Amino acid sequence: MTAYKPDRKAAPERGATPPSPIPRPQPEGRDRAAPQIRRGEFYRHVAASLRDHAVSTSSLVVAERITRHAEEIVPVRFRQPHLTFISWHTGFGPYEADIADQRVSMPAGARPKLVVLPPRAAILGEFHLTGLCQYDVFTIDPALVHAQGRSLLERALIFEDDALLASMHALIEWQHDPTFSLMAEGWALQALARLPGVAPPAPSLQRRIERPGLLQIEDYIAANLDRRIGTIELADLLSMPVSRFAAAFRLSTGQSLSRFVRARRLERAEVLLRATDWPIAWIARSVGYAGIRYFAERFRRHSGLAPEAYRQRTRG
Structure with a gap:
């Protein structure tokens, strides 16, 4: 060339x-074909005060870094229509939760793992927050998964992948760059290739x-x-x-x-x-x-x- x-x-x-x-x-938002959604079918609720919420979007990927504060056990409810990656990094103590109908617990001092939720899967549980806590939530439109000829997850994945976590953290640092859409969609293609069992x-x-x-x-x-x-x-x-x-x-x-x-x-x-x-x-x-x-x-x-x-x- x-x-x-x-x-x-x-x-x-x-x-x-x-x-x-x-x-x-303006964020390109989700210019996607809207799924048939019943009122109250999808929700996101964390009973802790919000301190910061950075959101960057492309037409297929939404990347969020969220900072909250609490020093107590707080209820968490989460259910979204897209493939969702959740990375908890700081301020989280032990928790017990039903994640996509799997009972999961993390004892004090354990290393938080990456959670990948299939579309429409839910998290319901209690998390012990220890002050300021920060976590990332990335969602990928299922259309991208189908466009690759892949099948969607049938169950939640809870696993360790340092490279995938590092790529999520790195992508957030580019949230103000006008090439973010291209970077986010490139990240999504690579992330899908790394998911075990997909x-x-x-x-x-x-x-x-x-x-x-x-x-x-x-x-x-x-x-x-x-x-x-x-x-x-x-x-x-x-x-x-x-x-x-x-x-x-x-x-x-x-x-x-x-x-x-x-x-x-x-x-x-x-x-x-x-x-x-x-x-x-x-x-x-x-x-x-x-x-x-x-x-x-x-x-x-x-x-x-x-x-x-x-x-x-x-x-x-």
Whole structure:
């Protein structure tokens, strides 16, 4: 594949009127076909005060980091329509709970395990919280599981997987990045492959994406750098299944989708810094970053300079 050429889309002239500020990107939410849900069928209740709740979404994955506080035994009730991963990390003492009709207990001092719930499975129990507690809840749309040719879980999984836990923690750190959708969907594909006892997808030959298809993907990405881009919409351009598209893209380019799109955003930002007098905040929004501080941090990692310093140096 040819190297990316920033001038494929003409840069604005210096002094040109900047674009209208792009509204802060809203979570893409769950633009999924709504299941038939009866009132009260799904619920989430933890009887502890909420201190922080960070949520990031793609069209197929929702990642949440939740912080609560209590120093007592609290009841917990949980039932959701999606495949759910729950990781408890700090502030949890012993507990006893029915998890998808399995009686589970954790004694004091034991290491919390990862819980994976099938759609519509429930947790009902009592947890001893020891002050501030923090846990992650990730949900995957069952449509992604079916798209991979996998079968859904029939029972809850409660197990240890340090690599999977580490990947969940790492993904949360990217919650403000405009490539989060691509990263979350890539994480979901890898997480499904690691689940013990889940039927693997039907074997298929890995194939590269031909050059015309790659150019089509590049042009689409270049035209949509001001917003979040999802794996599904890119796969749809070539009429490919999501899981096969992600693997074929990596095979064809040597990069993950998220890394490729992030580089295109920052390369466009370099062009705008050199060619326009637009404020840094406008440039950040025009390449998909809602916050100037996060944009500046990512740009510095990419170029070695803060945005304003880069502009000054490249203009001599």
